[in-house]
Amino acid sequence: MAAGLTGIWAVRILLLRDRVIAIWALVVSVVFGCWFAFQHDQRQQRTLPEMTNTTVQLRVQPDDVLVGPDSVQVKGRLPTGQLVTGQYYVGEGEKPEPQWRVMKTSVMTVAGDIQQFAPATNVNEFDYGEYQRQNGVFNRVKISRLVAVRPAVPRTLWQSWLNGCHAIRQRLILQTKRLPPLLAMYVQGLFLGFRADNFYDNLSAVTDLGLIHLFSISGFHVVWLTALVAFVLKRLRCSETMVNVILILVLPSYYILAGAAPSLLRAILVSMLVIIAALAGWKISPLTLWGLSLMLALIWYPALLMQLGGQLSYALAFALIFVEGRSAFAKTMLLNLVSLPFVLYHVYQWHIWSLLANLLILPVFSWLIFPVTLIGAVVGLKFPMLAQMCDHLLGWFTRALDAIAAMPGMITFGKPHILLVIALVVLTLLLLAGRHQRQVIIGLTAVYTLAFMLIHFPVKGEVTFFDIGQGDSFMIREPLGRQITMIDTGGDVFFGGHQVKRRSRALRLNINYMKSMGIHRIDALCLSHQDADHVGFVGDVLQTMDVKRLYIPWGMAANPQFMRRIRPGLKHTKLISVHAGQHITGSGLDVLHPFTPGLGGNEDSMVLTGVYGGLRFTFTGDLGQEGEKDVIAHYPNLRTDVLKLGHHGSKTASAPEFIQALKPKWGIISAGRNNRYGHPNPETLATLAQQHVPFFNTQTNGMIRYRFRDHHPGYWETVMKEEKD
Incomplete structure (x- = not known):
């Protein structure tokens, strides 16, 4: 993304046909090229060996x-x-x-x-x-x-100042924790750049509606701060020069106090450049301010444009220069269009109500929520009743956001190709320039449509084995997105002691990948059995994806513990129990096991088989050796090309007779790194070696994908190794 933005800048310089500007651009490029190369070398030197x-x-x-x-x-x-x-x-x-x-x-x-x-x-x-x-x-x-x-x-005055700022910030964070919970969260997010562990849980609507920029301390907050400090100082009869000098001293301190975020760096630099220009009597255009602040920021923080926060901060600041004087609706529309390519590339989804939310909520936030939060922060500890009133008001605001976010309209767009993102950015910049409006709008519509079609109707299908840790989770996507099947969800295994609170791995890994591929629905979710490392994330999948049908092995519906886990998510999902001889509707998968009902133990695992891209895949859950022998006894002619080895490569599965009967060309092991069980066991690896079965292992290969076209053989891709044919 950063390279694409640099390319856009270079093309713009060439189109200006100004020799002086071109020479300066070349000089700046060389200087920053050397600076980035130096930083890259420093990265290599500062990485320590493991000890x-x-x-x-x-x-x-x-x-x-x-x-x-x-x-x-x-x-x-x-x-x-x-x-x-x-x-x-x-x-x-x-x-x-x-x-x-x-x-x-x-x-x-x-x-x-x-x-x-x-x-x-x-x-x-x-x-x-x-x-x-x-x-x-x-x-x-x-x-x-x-x-x-x-x-x-501290050894220097610089260290003393830096240490003092950090100490003050720590005291402020601890003080704000004594405020009512929601008020504390708003105060910490808006003024201190601190987000508690439950920030995104309690304020999920903020991210869903694209309003996270309100909690990213940036130009809006700096304008408030400088205006407030200037107002107070002028009331104390300070001269304009004195006010500007004090602001130059205050702003760097606030940068540390507010968490030193990349978006804040831009705002602080712009404000300081404006003040310095005023003191020196210089006239600097907004575009020059933007460029100078970007160069200074890249010196301080070379990776600024590698992250979404930095990209959005400078893209929106650039756009604001060109939307000045337009109506509120036009401004909001254009700023949303500017941010959209970056959001889709990093987040993969967009809520259609985010435009309305930004249009309506921003004034409310500016003139009500921000002052209320500031008042609660300043006097809340002295006047608990006032703090509770502020907390209730923020609660009403948050619930209103939740109601808007709950409305239908979340579009899972997927991750567009970088070249299409660059095209969208260029077209949006042309729209800002106000030239050839009709042609640009047609071009934008065409590129967005092309990107959407390529993502949602891919020519290639895939069988994907997620690296979900110690667990199983697989996805089958047929060409053109005709059918989406998920087999198991993965899950955390808890052995006692303290659980570390963190975002679900499903949301970070398999669900995240599916959203990046534009997938918002699952036609068939098959759960092999009830163990947590196979179905622990089923709640996340049911909550975030549109699951049409949920398949479980025969008898597992009688397991009360399992049913309690899935019941909250079964709003629009049909629950279906299956046994050997049945089919998974629309997926091409046949059920080979179980033969008798059970409560969902390893011995009750659902075994599935189907042909994709010219290869037959067989998924065995955690079925043990006795169950494997039952399968080949019932299906003596069963053969497979790709076998997902049972129970993560445990010695309790993968019976030599089973491997010999199926004659797989490839084995797949899904197991966590350094797992406590020692999976895959040496006995299983010895069986594969004796049967001359090569295998992929998520421990060493990461995510494994078999990609194919209709009626054509496919090819293997792994994240951590070179492709294998």
């Missing part, structure tokens, strides 16, 4: 230590200068030691393992490691214990 059982010292800021009920997340700097993150989890029934709760910049000595970030192993999965590297963090520490904590002594 176990080591002790390190971390210089940490107090607001970079997040202490939870059963864990601690920390970010700090090693004595050599590298930034690292650290994670510490306490034992069952324990709480983090009080020493973790620091109020000033400290040096923590911790014992643990230095690790590198794991790569994303599914297509379109958010790459957390790359995100951290873009932010200058190259390693993480798996902390086993806290050895010592001591105050950090």
Whole structure:
């Protein structure tokens, strides 16, 4: 995306046909090219090798230590200068030691393992490691214990100022936690750039309606701050020059206090450039301000345009220059069009009510919600009744957003190809310029339509094995999207102790991938049996996807624990029990097992088989060796090309007789890395070797895809290895 934006800029420079501008552009390009190359080299040098059982010292800021009920997340700097993150989890029934709760910049000595970030192993999965590297963090520490904590002594005036800002921010975050819950969430999000763990759970409508920019501290907040400070200072009879000098000192401090977000960096830089120009008597056009702020931001934060926040911040700021003087409706429409290509590329979906929400809610937010939150933040602790009133008002506002977001209109568009995104950005810029409006609108409509059709009606189908960890989850998508079948959902296995609260892996992995492919409906969801590592995320799938039919093995409907898990999501989904000899409607899958009813144990696993792209696939759930022998006894002529090995490669499955009878050309193992069971077991691997069956393994290959066209043989793709034919 960043390369595409750079290409658009280069084309624009060439079209200007101005030699002076071209020379300056070339100079700037060379300078920034060298700067980015230097940063890339620094990334390689600052990445540490993995080490176990080591002790390190971390210089940490107090607001970079997040202490939870059963864990601690920390970010700090090693004595050599590298930034690292650290994670510490306490034992069952324990709480983090009080020493973790620091109020000033400290040096923590911790014992643990230095690790590198794991790569994303599914297509379109958010790459957390790359995100951290873009932010200058190259390693993480798996902390086993806290050895010592001591105050950090600042060595320079710069360090003293920086430490003071972080200490104030930490105190403010802790103070706001004493406010009523919703008010605290709004205060922290709007003024401190801090989002609690449950932020997106309680304010899901904000993201669904594309209103997250209201909680991203940016130009809107800086304008408020500068106007408020200037108003107070002028009432104190300060001169205009004094006001500007004080603002130049205040704005960098607010950048730290508000969390130092990329979107805030742009706003702070623009405000400071305006003030400096006023003090120097210079006249700077809005476009020049935008360009200068971008160059300064890229020096400070080279990966700015690699992230959605930075892309939206500068794209919308650029658009605001050209929509000045237009009606509120025209402004909202154009700004939504500017942001839409970026949103679709990163988020894959868009709510049709987001346009109306932005048009109606922004004034309410500006003139009511923002002041109410500010009042609640300033006086809420002194006047609890007033804080409760503010909390109730914010509650009404949030429920109104929830009601709008619940209305039909969420479009799962999918992830458009980068070349189409660039075309959309170019056409939208032409629309802003006001030239050839009719032709541009036709072009935009045509490109959006083309992108939608390519995503939703793909020529190729696929059989996808998600890397869901220690569990199973697969998807079959037929060419042109005729039928979508999902087999198992994956799930977390809990063995006691503390559970770490985090976003569901289904929402980050398999559901995320399906949305990136434009998939919002599942024609058939087949659950092999009731184990949590196969069906634990069924609630997420039923809640976020339009599931037509849910298939379960014969007798599992009598399992009350399982039924309690799925019943809340069975609003428009037909529940169907199946046994051997039946078919999964419309999918081409035949049911080979179970033969008798059961409650959904491993021995009751649903076994499915079907032909896709010239290969026969067989999915066996967690069926054990005795069940496998029953299958070949009932179907002595059964053969398969691709066998999903039972029970994640456990020795309790994959009987040698079963493998010999089916004669698979490929085996698929779906298992978690470093799982406690030792899957796949050596016995299973030995059986595959003896039978000369090559295999893919999600542990080493990540997501595995077999892609094919109608009536044509397909090919294999893996995320973590080269393609295999």
